[in-house]
Amino acid sequence: MDSNPTAGLKGRALACRRGGRTVFQALDLRATPGDLLVLRGANGAGKSSLLRVLAGLLAPAAGTLDWDGEAIGEDPAAHRARLAFIAHTDALKPTLTLAEHLHFHAALRGASGTNVAAALDAFGLAALADTPARFLSQGQRRRAALARLLAAPAPLWLLDEPTNGLDAPSVDALARAVARHRAAGGVVVAATHLEFAGASARTLTLGAA
Amino acid sequence: MNWHRYASPANFKRLSDRLMPWTAGGAAVFLAIGVWTGLFASPADYQQGETVRIMYVHVPAAWMSMFVYANLAVAGAAALVWRHPLAEVAGRAIAPVGAAFTFLCLVTGSLWGKPMWGTWWVWDARLTSVLILFFVYLAYMALNSAFDEPERGARASAVLALVGAINLPIIKFSVDWWNTLHQPASITRLDAPAVDPSMLVPLFAMAVGFTFFFLAVALVRIRAELLERRLEALRHARVAGSTIVERA
Amino acid sequence: MNAALALVVRDLRLALRTPAETLTILAFFVIAATLFAFGIGPEPQALARVATGIVWVVALLACLISLDRLFQSEADDGSLDQLVLAPASLELLVLAKCLAQWLTTALPLIVVSPIVATMLQLPAQGYATLLLTLLLGTPSLSLFGAIGAALSVGARKGGALLALIVLPLYIPVLIFAVAAVEAQIAGLSPRPHLFLLAGFGVFALTITPFAAAAALRQASE
Numbered sequence: 284m285d286s287n288p289t290a291g292l293k294g295r296a297l298a299c300r301r302g303g304r305t306v307f308q309a310l311d312l313r314a315t316p317g318d319l320l321v322l323r324g325a326n327g328a329g330k331s332s333l334l335r336v337l338a339g340l341l342a343p344a345a346g347t348l349d350w351d352g353e354a355i356g357e358d359p360a361a362h363r364a365r366l367a368f369i370a371h372t373d374a375l376k377p378t379l380t381l382a383e384h385l386h387f388h389a390a391l392r393g394a395s396g397t398n399v400a401a402a403l404d405a406f407g408l409a410a411l412a413d414t415p416a417r418f419l420s421q422g423q424r425r426r427a428a429l430a431r432l433l434a435a436p437a438p439l440w441l442l443d444e445p446t447n448g449l450d451a452p453s454v455d456a457l458a459r460a461v462a463r464h465r466a467a468g469g470v471v472v473a474a475t476h477l478e479f480a481g482a483s484a485r486t487l488t489l490g491a492a
Numbered sequence: 493m494n495w496h497r498y499a500s501p502a503n504f505k506r507l508s509d510r511l512m513p514w515t516a517g518g519a520a521v522f523l524a525i526g527v528w529t530g531l532f533a534s535p536a537d538y539q540q541g542e543t544v545r546i547m548y549v550h551v552p553a554a555w556m557s558m559f560v561y562a563n564l565a566v567a568g569a570a571a572l573v574w575r576h577p578l579a580e581v582a583g584r585a586i587a588p589v590g591a592a593f594t595f596l597c598l599v600t601g602s603l604w605g606k607p608m609w610g611t612w613w614v615w616d617a618r619l620t621s622v623l624i625l626f627f628v629y630l631a632y633m634a635l636n637s638a639f640d641e642p643e644r645g646a647r648a649s650a651v652l653a654l655v656g657a658i659n660l661p662i663i664k665f666s667v668d669w670w671n672t673l674h675q676p677a678s679i680t681r682l683d684a685p686a687v688d689p690s691m692l693v694p695l696f697a698m699a700v701g702f703t704f705f706f707l708a709v710a711l712v713r714i715r716a717e718l719l720e721r722r723l724e725a726l727r728h729a730r731v732a733g734s735t736i737v738e739r740a
Numbered sequence: 741m742n743a744a745l746a747l748v749v750r751d752l753r754l755a756l757r758t759p760a761e762t763l764t765i766l767a768f769f770v771i772a773a774t775l776f777a778f779g780i781g782p783e784p785q786a787l788a789r790v791a792t793g794i795v796w797v798v799a800l801l802a803c804l805i806s807l808d809r810l811f812q813s814e815a816d817d818g819s820l821d822q823l824v825l826a827p828a829s830l831e832l833l834v835l836a837k838c839l840a841q842w843l844t845t846a847l848p849l850i851v852v853s854p855i856v857a858t859m860l861q862l863p864a865q866g867y868a869t870l871l872l873t874l875l876l877g878t879p880s881l882s883l884f885g886a887i888g889a890a891l892s893v894g895a896r897k898g899g900a901l902l903a904l905i906v907l908p909l910y911i912p913v914l915i916f917a918v919a920a921v922e923a924q925i926a927g928l929s930p931r932p933h934l935f936l937l938a939g940f941g942v943f944a945l946t947i948t949p950f951a952a953a954a955a956l957r958q959a960s961e
Binding site: 335338339340341342360363364366368370371372373374375376378379383386387388390391392393 | 742743745746747749750753754757758817818819821822823824825826827828829957960961
C-alpha cells in the first residue's frame with residue numbers, strides 16, 4: 284500500500300471562501316496511510332473549514348481533493364462511507380443512553396454494532412453504557428463522541444479539537460486509539476492544540492502565509 | 493470558477509452602463525405612450541365606464557408579478573446548479589421588485605373591485621392566487637435575509653423559489669377548484685372585458701413599459717447588491733488583516 | 741435502508757422519552773379549536789357550518805408548530821453533520837425524519853380530532869371522511885413542512901419564518917380536504933377531492949426529499 288504514490292488523502296491548491304471572505308487558499312496537503320496530519324493555526328485560520336472541506340461538507344472554492352488518486356467529488360457516497368467526522372459538537376441527545384447513541388451511529392453508517400461495547404470500553408465508558416447523555420460531564424460527553432470512531436470503523440478520521448474538555452488519561456486513550464488506527468493503515472487529520480503522545484505527526488499550519 | 497469573472501462588479505458595471513440608457517429610456521417612452529393612450533386615447537367601457545382604465549395598470553402588473561417570479565426561479569436554478577454569484581445577487585435584487593408589482597396588482601384589483609362588486613375585497617380566484625403569490629414573495633425575501641451569511645440566504649431562498657415555481661400552478665389550480673365549489677359560475681370574474689382594439693395599444697404599451705422599468709430597476713439593484721457585497725468583503729479583509737498585525 | 745429505519749426508531753425513542761412535546765402539541769390543538777368556539781359563538785348550527793375548516797386549520801397549525809425543531813435540534817447539537825455524512829442517501833434520511841414526525845405528531849392529532857370535531861358540532865356523516873382526509877392529508881403537511889424546516893435551519897427568526905414558507909404550500913391540502921368532508925356532509929361524493937388530496941401527497945413525496953436534502957446540505961456547509 285505504501286508503494287502506491289497516490290494512496291491516502293491529497294489536496295492541491297485548495298481554497299475556501301466563506302461569507303464573502305477567503306479563509307485560506309493555495310493550500311496543499313498530503314496524508315498517506317498511517318499518517319497523522321495535525322492542523323494548527325490561530326482562531327479563524329480555517330482549521331474547522333478545512334476539515335469540513337476534507338469531509339466533503341463544504342465544496343472548495345478552488346483546487347482538487349483526491350483519495351487514492353480519485354477526486355472525492357466523483358463519488359461523494361464512497362467518500363462519506365470512508366470517513367469518520369468528529370466535529371467540535373458532541374452530537375448527543377440528552378435522553379438517549381451512550382449505548383443507544385453508538386448503536387444508532389453504527390446503523391447510520393451501515394456498521395453492525397458489534398464494536399459498540401469495545402468502543403465504550405476503549406474510552407472508559409463501559410460503566411456508563413446505559414446512562415442517558417444528560418447525566419454526563421463535559422469530558423464524558425467528549426469521550427462518548429470519540430467512541431463513535433471505534434463503533435463504526437472508517438479509514439479516514441477527521442477530528443476537530445478532539446481533546447477539548449478531556450483529562451490526561453482520556454487524552455492518552457485517544458492517543459492509543461489514534462496509534463492503533465495508524466498502525467492499521469488509517470489516516471487521521473486532527474485540528475488540535477495538544478501533541479498526541481509519541482505521534483510522529485506531520486503538521487500543517489494555516490494562516491501562516 | 494471563471495463565472496466570478498462575469499460577476500465581477502467592474503464587468504457588470506460596464507454591461508449595465510451600456511444597457512441602462514436603453515432600459516430606462518424604453519421604460520420612459522412606453523410608459524408615456526401607455527399613460528397617454530390609456531387615459532385619453534381609448535374609450536371607456538360600455539359596462540364599466542371609466543374604471544376600466546384601472547385595467548391598464550392591473551393587468552400588466554399581474555403579468556409582471558408572474559414574469560418576475562419566473563426570473564426568480566431561473567436565477568434560483570442558476571444559483572444552485574452553477575453557484576453563479578451574479579444569480580444569487582440577482583434573486584435578492586429582483587424579489588422586492590416582483591413583490592411590488594404583485595402588491596400593485598392587488599391594490600388595483602381592490603380599487604377595481606369596489607365599483608364593480610361594491611366591496612374592496614372579493615375572494616375571486618385570480619385575485620386570491622395573486623395574493624398567495626405575494627405571500628411566496630414575502631417568504632422568499634424573509635428567508636433570503638434570515639441568515640448571517642448572505643450566501644446561505646441566497647441559496648436557501650433559491651431552493652424556495654424552485655419549490656414555489658413547482659407549487660404555484662398547483663396552488664392556483666386548488667384555488668380555482670375551491671372558488672368554483674363556493675361560488676356560482678354566474679358571478680362576474682375580474683376578467684379583462686371584451687377588448688376593443690383601441691384598448692390593446694395602451695395595454696401593450698404599459699406591459700412593455702413595465703418590462704423595461706423592471707429591467708432598469710433590476711440593473712440598478714443588482715449593481716447596488718454587488719457593491720454591498722464588495723463592501724462586506726472589504727470589511728472582512730480588514731478584520732482578517734488586523735489579526736495578522738496582532739500576531740506579528 | 742437500515743440507516744433510515746434506525747433514524748425512525750431513534751426519533752420515536754426520543755419522542756417517547758419526552759412525551760411532553762407531543763402532549764403540548766395536542767393541548768394546543770384542543771385549546772386553539774376551543775378559541776374558535778369563543779370567537780364564533782356557541783350556536784350549534786354556526787359551529788357545524790365551520791367545524792371541518794376549524795379542525796383542519798388548527799391541525800395544520802399544530803403540525804407547523806411541531807416542525808419548528810425538526811432539523812434545528814439536529815443542527816444545534818451537531819447531529820446534522822452525522823446525518824449529512826452518513827453513507828446512506830440523505831434523501832432517504834429526510835423521509836425517515838418525516839415519517840417519525842408524522843407518527844409522533846400527526847397520528848396523535850388524528851386520534852384526538854374526533855373529540856375536537858364533536859365539540860365543534862361536526863355533522864355525524866362527516867366523521868369518517870374527516871378522519872380519511874386527515875390520514876391522506878397530514879403526510880403532505882409533514883413533507884412540505886420538512887422543506888421549510890430544512891430551509892430555515894440556522895435562520896435568525898425561526899418560527900414565523902417557517903410559517904411564512906410553509907403555509908402557502910399547505911393551501912391545496914386544506915382546500916381538497918375540507919372540500920371532501922363538506923361534499924360528504926352535503927350528500928355528494930367526496931371521491932374527486934380525496935383523489936386530489938392523495939395525488940398532492942404523492943407530489944409532496946416526490947419533491948420533498950430532494951428539496952429538503954439540498955437545504956440540509958447547504959445548512960451543514
